[in-house]
Amino acid sequence: MPILTDISTLYTCKLDGGQxxxxxIIGATIAWEDETIQWxxxxxxAPAGLDTAMQYSADGQVVVPGLVDCHTHIGFGGWREDxxxxxxxGAGYLEIAEAGGGIQKTVRQTRxxxxxDLTTHCLAVLEEMVRLGVxxxxxxxxxxxxxxxxxxxxxxxxxxxxxxxxxxxxxxxxAHVIPPEYSDDRAGYVSLLCDTLIPQIQEDDLATFCDVxxxxxxxxxxxxxxxxxxxxxxxxxxxxxxDQLSDGGGGALAARLGAISADHLExxxxxxxxxxxxxxxxxxxxxxxxxYLNQQPMQGRKFVRAxxxxxVATDFNPGSAPSxxxxxxxMLACTMSRFTPAEALKGATIHAALALGLESSVGSIxxxxxxDFAILDVSDxxxxxxxxxxxxxxxxxxxxxxxD
Amino acid sequence: MPILTDISTLYTCKLDGGQxxxxxIIGATIAWEDETIQWxxxxxxAPAGLDTAMQYSADGQVVVPGLVDCHTHIGFGGWREDxxxxxxxGAGYLEIAEAGGGIQKTVRQTRxxxxxDLTTHCLAVLEEMVRLGVxxxxxxxxxxxxxxxxxxxxxxxxxxxxxxxxxxxxxxxxAHVIPPEYSDDRAGYVSLLCDTLIPQIQEDDLATFCDVxxxxxxxxxxxxxxxxxxxxxxxxxxxxxxDQLSDGGGGALAARLGAISADHLExxxxxxxxxxxxxxxxxxxxxxxxxYLNQQPMQGRKFVRAxxxxxVATDFNPGSAPSxxxxxxxMLACTMSRFTPAEALKGATIHAALALGLESSVGSIxxxxxxDFAILDVSDxxxxxxxxxxxxxxxxxxxxxxxD
Numbered sequence: 001m002p003i004l005t006d007i008s009t010l011y012t013c014k015l016d017g018g019q020x021x022x023x024x025i026i027g028a029t030i031a032w033e034d035e036t037i038q039w040x041x042x043x044x045x046a047p048a049g050l051d052t053a054m055q056y057s058a059d060g061q062v063v064v065p066g067l068v069d070c071h072t073h074i075g076f077g078g079w080r081e082d083x084x085x086x087x088x089x090g091a092g093y094l095e096i097a098e099a100g101g102g103i104q105k106t107v108r109q110t111r112x113x114x115x116x117d118l119t120t121h122c123l124a125v126l127e128e129m130v131r132l133g134v135x136x137x138x139x140x141x142x143x144x145x146x147x148x149x150x151x152x153x154x155x156x157x158x159x160x161x162x163x164x165x166x167x168x169x170x171x172x173x174x175a176h177v178i179p180p181e182y183s184d185d186r187a188g189y190v191s192l193l194c195d196t197l198i199p200q201i202q203e204d205d206l207a208t209f210c211d212v213x214x215x216x217x218x219x220x221x222x223x224x225x226x227x228x229x230x231x232x233x234x235x236x237x238x239x240x241x242x243d244q245l246s247d248g249g250g251g252a253l254a255a256r257l258g259a260i261s262a263d264h265l266e267x268x269x270x271x272x273x274x275x276x277x278x279x280x281x282x283x284x285x286x287x288x289x290x291x292y293l294n295q296q297p298m299q300g301r302k303f304v305r306a307x308x309x310x311x312v313a314t315d316f317n318p319g320s321a322p323s324x325x326x327x328x329x330x331m332l333a334c335t336m337s338r339f340t341p342a343e344a345l346k347g348a349t350i351h352a353a354l355a356l357g358l359e360s361s362v363g364s365i366x367x368x369x370x371x372d373f374a375i376l377d378v379s380d381x382x383x384x385x386x387x388x389x390x391x392x393x394x395x396x397x398x399x400x401x402x403x404d
Numbered sequence: 405m406p407i408l409t410d411i412s413t414l415y416t417c418k419l420d421g422g423q424x425x426x427x428x429i430i431g432a433t434i435a436w437e438d439e440t441i442q443w444x445x446x447x448x449x450a451p452a453g454l455d456t457a458m459q460y461s462a463d464g465q466v467v468v469p470g471l472v473d474c475h476t477h478i479g480f481g482g483w484r485e486d487x488x489x490x491x492x493x494g495a496g497y498l499e500i501a502e503a504g505g506g507i508q509k510t511v512r513q514t515r516x517x518x519x520x521d522l523t524t525h526c527l528a529v530l531e532e533m534v535r536l537g538v539x540x541x542x543x544x545x546x547x548x549x550x551x552x553x554x555x556x557x558x559x560x561x562x563x564x565x566x567x568x569x570x571x572x573x574x575x576x577x578x579a580h581v582i583p584p585e586y587s588d589d590r591a592g593y594v595s596l597l598c599d600t601l602i603p604q605i606q607e608d609d610l611a612t613f614c615d616v617x618x619x620x621x622x623x624x625x626x627x628x629x630x631x632x633x634x635x636x637x638x639x640x641x642x643x644x645x646x647d648q649l650s651d652g653g654g655g656a657l658a659a660r661l662g663a664i665s666a667d668h669l670e671x672x673x674x675x676x677x678x679x680x681x682x683x684x685x686x687x688x689x690x691x692x693x694x695x696y697l698n699q700q701p702m703q704g705r706k707f708v709r710a711x712x713x714x715x716v717a718t719d720f721n722p723g724s725a726p727s728x729x730x731x732x733x734x735m736l737a738c739t740m741s742r743f744t745p746a747e748a749l750k751g752a753t754i755h756a757a758l759a760l761g762l763e764s765s766v767g768s769i770x771x772x773x774x775x776d777f778a779i780l781d782v783s784d785x786x787x788x789x790x791x792x793x794x795x796x797x798x799x800x801x802x803x804x805x806x807x808d
Contacts, residue, residue: 081745081786088742128793291739323792328732335695338492341485379485386488388727389532390794 001038002054002400003031003046004373007063009380012040013349013364019304020342022381028063032371035399040365056402058375061394062384064345065365066135066372068352069326071263071284071313073173074125075118075153076143078109079318084292093217103143103177106318110143110153118156119163125316125324126166130403133374133393134326136353136362137166138313140211142173146181147196150174154206165398167372169356171209171239172201175219175227190223194230202234208357209260211239214250221253228257237357243268244289255279261311261355265298266290270306277307282355284311285339285347287332288321300337311355312339312347327384327392334385341385371400405442406458406804407435408777411467413784416444417753417768423708424746426753426785432467436775439803444769460806462779465798466788468749469769470539470776472756473730475667475688475717477577478529479522479557480547482513483722488696497621507547507581510722514547514557522560523567529720529728530570534807537778537797538730540757540766541570542717544615546577550585551600554578558610569802571776573760575613575643576605579623579631594627598634606638612761613664615643618654625657632661641761647672648693659683665715665759669702670694674710681711686759688715689743689751691736692725704741715759716743716751731788731796738789745789775804 010028017023031039031050039050083091083101096102110118122139129137139157144150150172157170174193182189201207210231212224218241219227228238237260242250244264251272254262262268262276263284276283283303290297303310312333315321323329330344339347353363362370375395378384384392396403414432421427435443435454443454487495487505500506514522526543533541543561548554554576561574578597586593605611614635616628622645623631632642641664646654648668655676658666666672666680667688680687687707694701707714716737719725727733734748743751757767766774779799782788788796800807 079787079791081784081790084738084790085744085746085786088738088744132794291736294739294742322790325792325794328792332695334488334492335698338698340489340492342489382485382489383483386485386726387483388729388732390536390729 001031001033001050001052002056003029003050003052004056004058004063005029005043006060007058008060010040010063010365011345011381012366013065013346014366015350015354015359015364019310019346020340022342022345030063030365030371030373032400035371037365037367037369037371040367062376062378062380063365063373064133064376065349065363066374066396066398067133067326067348068136068356068363069129069134069313070138070261070311070352070355071286071315072137072324073140073142073315073317074122074137075139075141075156076106076110076318077113077117078106079322080105083319103319104180106143107145107179111146111149115152115156118153119160122156122160123164126160126164129324129326130166130396131393132325132327132391133376133396135166135372135396135398136169136356136358138169138171138356140171140173142176145174145176145179147192150197151200151206154201158206165401165403167362169358170207171211172197172207172231172236173211173213175212175224177213177218186223190226193227198230198234207236209239210236211241213241214248214253215241215245221249224253225257239263243272245295247272251276254281260357264289266296270302273303273306273308281308282311282351283308284313284355285333285337286313286315286321287329287336288323289315290336291332292322293320297336300333300339304343309351309354310339310343310347311352312344313352328388331385331388341381344385345381371397373397405435405437405454405456406460407433407454407456408460408462408467409433409447410464411462412464414444414467414769415749415785416770417469417750418770419754419758419763419768423714423750424744426746426749434467434769434775434777436804439775441769441771441773441775444771466780466782466784467777468537468780469753469767470778470800470802471537471730471752472540472760472767473533473538473717474542474665474715474756474759475690475719476541476728477544477546477719477721478526478541478728479543479545479560480510480514480722481517481521482510483726484509487723507723508584510547511549511583515550515553519556519560522557523564526560526564527568530564530568533728533730534570534800535797536729536731536795537780537800539570539776539800539802540573540760540762542573542575542760544575544577546580549578549580549583551596554601555604555610558605562610569805569807571766573762574611575615576601576611576635576640577615577617579616579628581617581622590627594630597631602634602638611640613643614640615645617645618652618657619645619649625653628657629661643667647676649699651676655680658685664761668693670700674706677707677710677712685712686715686755687712688717688759689737689741690717690719690725691733691740692727693719694740695736696726697724701740704737704743708747713755713758714743714747714751715756716748717756732792735789735792745785748789749785775801777801
């Protein structure tokens, strides 16, 4: 049975307990068979017979579960670095949109990209993510916004599962914004989503989740409810982009719809937070979006106090969050949204898995789970989050296999 | 003559023009002899005879001047990751200080460290900085705060110049805080600085600059003036930690004292900014400190509009800025302090050199300057700052020598 030894501290990140309980084991060993963990514990308690020819050493470094990036938009064509400069010079969202920029620009560039372009782009991103210790990634559609282009992106995500090792979870975000073809027919676009796309996605089993961007300029709460109810009938669980730029009651809507997560939450009211806590909706903190848009960050401590389980993700996309560096997003969750380092770690592991319904297979290092972990050249989780370096991850395992 | 060819865009970063004028050359070549640049221009204008056996290729990537980190505190013993967590949980500056933390903790740990400990620590940091494209670093004392320990740190910085390739510039920051031995005798400590340490530093030529932390809990404007006048008499130019946590008139004081730079400037008034512009004081933006302390960032656009030349630096230290990742500091200058990417680039090159009085030798790629440059795997400066990755630098040259 392959084993990993000489671990200074193993943060198992089991689900029990509060946001900051990451259940460390000092001087740990992990053993696995095929891709499943068989034994985890203190090295001195290790049963005889673990020590085999397939012995890996953590060289006295720290081990954490493979990180889970539970909110990304990795599939897109083109970039928008010009808008980054324009926003700094004072251009507003509307001004950029009217000049042909914003999400609609990425929609045009994504529609123009070939299957091969999009696949190559995603493979390069996923390879870099693995180097950072990431082993599970949620991927949203939402830059196609036509029947053909949305299905194409979801099919690319399916094909990527065969082409590389990161575990991918697909989310249908046809309800990202209203595409130009439907600018005068919102109801028509909502019908396209509910009556054409969702049934097709169900038939081909192309997505686990359905997500809606609830915001002025995107979709209303009523539209979101209609779309997500249709998706639920088709077997997809709900997610929501909620309260990012204003308090649109998104947290409460997520609770009412039984969504698995509500993401962003920069402006969620105290009442909304309490409703999320009661309903067990995972709150997903996306610090890059606040940083890049120069907006107020999500108020992490309010959510922790209310008992909402929090995840942290990159939101990687070419507009508001053009970085896939999850450890930096975690550091920003600490500095901007006031997560403690342990809270950020739980947020990028088991709570992120919870936001994807994968808490029984990934996100923690326990018997029966996938052997996904990252070895970090740090002394502990506080030092990792505090002393930001390019990349503290020295090796990533997926399904027990080192990714070198 | 060695040459570097196949440069997609060379940002020469010459001093002329505004903060955002970085003077790019498309399709450039650089040639140097020993460590000095002999020719820079468009490859098609290159004179015959440049093309020699020592030909390096930028592989179609971007080249920028070696980055200049003009404000760091790299010489310290121990870390303070525990305080990072405590601050997030709500502990205030005073509470941490009263429990034995804060700068005084680093002073204790630095005094306890051996010469070898401090040297090893600095060498490791400088090596990582080079990988990020940094070739010149200012290093402050200020964690010794006794005659012996301050001189020791400055002597270590001198010895580091022989041990590794990064160009180092030393700054005496004996006036960081009042050490515990002088807590009831501020005047006595100011005398120690003015009458003992400054003359000794002059005699042994241990520092180019003298810096004072002007802030409640550190030093008053009057004390700063006394110390910096003494240092000026001893041939050291002035720098100031100014207006970081409150508007203490530090910008204006820097102007009055003819300081080469005023650093931090989060709370500087409009009048203070104008005074700095008139006096030609370089303003140094330190975004990590604002991020890690969860304080308001420096208002970059106000300074640019007023015509202050701005630099960007890491402020690397174990309390308020525990990262030496200068490209991330530049990205944060863009996102938090609203520098455009070109403005941040000028801020980490020629304007940072200006803040060190080194503008005639480093900080830009021009004939007669040191052959210090970084090759970046990016399409342009906007994309570099916008799409944050672990490290976009693929190779760093110092004095014409690739640092691999």
